[in-house]
Amino acid sequence: MKLMNAYEGRFIKRYKRFFADVEMLTGPDAGKLITAHCPNTGSMKGLMQEGSKAIVTLSDNPDRKLKYTLEMLAPTGSLVGVNTSLTNKLVHEALLSETIKELSGYKNIKPEHKISKETRLDFFLSQHPTLPDCYVEVKNVTLKDESTNAALFPDAVTERGLKHLNELYELQLTGARAVMLYIIQREDIDYYTVQNVIDPAYAKRAAELKNLGLEIYPYQCKLTADEIKIDKLVPIK
Numbered sequence: 001m002k003l004m005n006a007y008e009g010r011f012i013k014r015y016k017r018f019f020a021d022v023e024m025l026t027g028p029d030a031g032k033l034i035t036a037h038c039p040n041t042g043s044m045k046g047l048m049q050e051g052s053k054a055i056v057t058l059s060d061n062p063d064r065k066l067k068y069t070l071e072m073l074a075p076t077g078s079l080v081g082v083n084t085s086l087t088n089k090l091v092h093e094a095l096l097s098e099t100i101k102e103l104s105g106y107k108n109i110k111p112e113h114k115i116s117k118e119t120r121l122d123f124f125l126s127q128h129p130t131l132p133d134c135y136v137e138v139k140n141v142t143l144k145d146e147s148t149n150a151a152l153f154p155d156a157v158t159e160r161g162l163k164h165l166n167e168l169y170e171l172q173l174t175g176a177r178a179v180m181l182y183i184i185q186r187e188d189i190d191y192y193t194v195q196n197v198i199d200p201a202y203a204k205r206a207a208e209l210k211n212l213g214l215e216i217y218p219y220q221c222k223l224t225a226d227e228i229k230i231d232k233l234v235p236i237k
Contacts, residue, residue: 001090003057003071006226011054011073014038020070022054036068039085045143045155047082049075055225072223079223080142081185086228087140088122090183090221094230095123102217102233103136103179105129119167122181134177137164141184141218143195150237151184151218152195154202162202169209180206182218183230191235192218 007027014020020038024030036056053074059067071086072079091100092111098104106125113124113135123136143155154161165180172178182192196203210216222231 001086001093001228003055003226003228005058005060006055006071007058008225009034009054009056011048011052012050014044014048017041019066020054022056022068022070024056027058034068035066036070037066038070039083040070041084042140042142042154043156044073044082046146047073047075047080047142049073053077053079055079072225072228076146076188078186078188079225081140081221081223081228082142084140087183087185088138090228090230091123091136091138091181094219095125099230100181100217100219102215103134103181105131106134115167115171119163121164121167125177132176134179135168135171136179136181137168138181138183141182141192142186144186144189149188149190151182151186151189151192151220151234153182153192154195154199157199158202161199162205165202165205165209165214168214169212172213177215178213179215179217182216184218184220184234185223185228187220187223189220189234191237193237 009022009024012021020036055072056068071083105128107127110124114120122138125134141153143152168178194203194206220234
């Protein structure tokens, strides 16, 4: 996925969750301090290092209050995608191109599939020549253990994530495929593992359900200053 009107700056701080101050280095506001929209509801643990490289995009929508969007940070020199609103778009693009081999062959790809009055899962795949219908939930991964080069999820307690695990398992019991797809928006990792200190309940349930047949696929992204795309499957430990 190409990022239009992408420019570089220095990250200063994030505040009130959805605001980020960035000192611009390139683009029409070079040399100025701007406030960008931060489209990430998570903790962004380990990413908010003052002075680190930031990539922002400039919107041409005149009605936007904040014309810039924070897209990536590089706290340790390697780019990390922080715009979680892009994650499902990246997955949809990868499903259509069959980059995610484990989910290829389905003729019908439906985003935001409603499974109950209260819940939608990210994708429903159907019409495969040999495989059953497939439910897919997507999670964005940015946290890294610097001592092991492991990508970790979650970076905060996630009751919603635990709910999705249990819902997928219930769907699996009906004979459908149930898939957790972890999209790792950074290149400087060697494998994926569940974070069992921040949210031990999620970690325990994920391990239990993997043993019961829940399919778990951590896919790593490739990032440049103006493009993000899903690249390859990484090992699970």
